[in-house]
Amino acid sequence: MNDAPPQTVIVTTRNTASLTMGIIAIVVGVLALLVGWIPFIGLLAIPVAIIGLLLAGIGVILALVRGFKGITMPLLGGLICVGALILPILSTGGMSAAITEAQKKNSSDVAGQPQTQRTELAKEKATYIQDHVTLYDIEVKYMDSILDGKVPGVLFKLRNTGDRQLDMVKVTFYFKDSAGTVIFEEDFHPVLVSDYSIQNSKPLKAGYVWQMESGKFYTAKSVPREWKEGSVDVKITDIQFSKAL
Numbered sequence: 001m002n003d004a005p006p007q008t009v010i011v012t013t014r015n016t017a018s019l020t021m022g023i024i025a026i027v028v029g030v031l032a033l034l035v036g037w038i039p040f041i042g043l044l045a046i047p048v049a050i051i052g053l054l055l056a057g058i059g060v061i062l063a064l065v066r067g068f069k070g071i072t073m074p075l076l077g078g079l080i081c082v083g084a085l086i087l088p089i090l091s092t093g094g095m096s097a098a099i100t101e102a103q104k105k106n107s108s109d110v111a112g113q114p115q116t117q118r119t120e121l122a123k124e125k126a127t128y129i130q131d132h133v134t135l136y137d138i139e140v141k142y143m144d145s146i147l148d149g150k151v152p153g154v155l156f157k158l159r160n161t162g163d164r165q166l167d168m169v170k171v172t173f174y175f176k177d178s179a180g181t182v183i184f185e186e187d188f189h190p191v192l193v194s195d196y197s198i199q200n201s202k203p204l205k206a207g208y209v210w211q212m213e214s215g216k217f218y219t220a221k222s223v224p225r226e227w228k229e230g231s232v233d234v235k236i237t238d239i240q241f242s243k244a245l
Helices: 016-036 041-065 072-111 115-132
Strands: 133-145 149-160 166-177 182-192 209-211 227-241
Touching: 016 041, 016 072, 041 072, 072 182, 115 133, 115 227, 133 166, 149 166, 149 182, 149 227, 182 227
Parallel strands: none
Antiparallel strands: 133 149, 133 227, 149 209, 166 182, 166 227
16 A cells, blocks of 8 residues: 655646736737827827837747747737727827818818908908907926927917807917027917817817816927927917808
């Protein structure tokens, strides 16, 4: 009779390194997704998604070496990171298309009118902008970006004090150097109602105020280094009235 004590055999099928890479890739991918849906700003998530995709790839390779053990998490992380790569491209492309389409529509509507009507509309817009669209709480300085560090950032508010609803407002910032010379300009469309927009862009109703979401700002990364921080001129350069229902 064999009186030898029973032996305990521990069997594990986990590939810890592969699982770790997969979990990190999932976390990175989710973080990239949270930023990626925001037009233009979401493009900053692309490098993060690429890093997550590389980590997921390493996890898959480690899993293959161990006979496919622990491959599920890296594959899931890779899929999430691929989505995080595609989302900012779609969101930015959609918003760019919306802006272009709105500008074309506005231009075509104006171009299709007789010269006298176009002149009257231009005067009506200029008068309404001067009397009823207020631009205030303007802040232009280097601001902290998670991925790019210090970048030129823009914040402002709009108030529609008139009795007309606006479907589009274009604000132009003119950046100056230390001598006060304009060296760069950039347009922003805080209000843009379009069928092609992927965002829920609302018109600026009479008496309403528009402001950027808390914690966010417009970036102007193409501003030359010669720009003197805070030195800008700002104008509302165009509006579009909502059509009567």
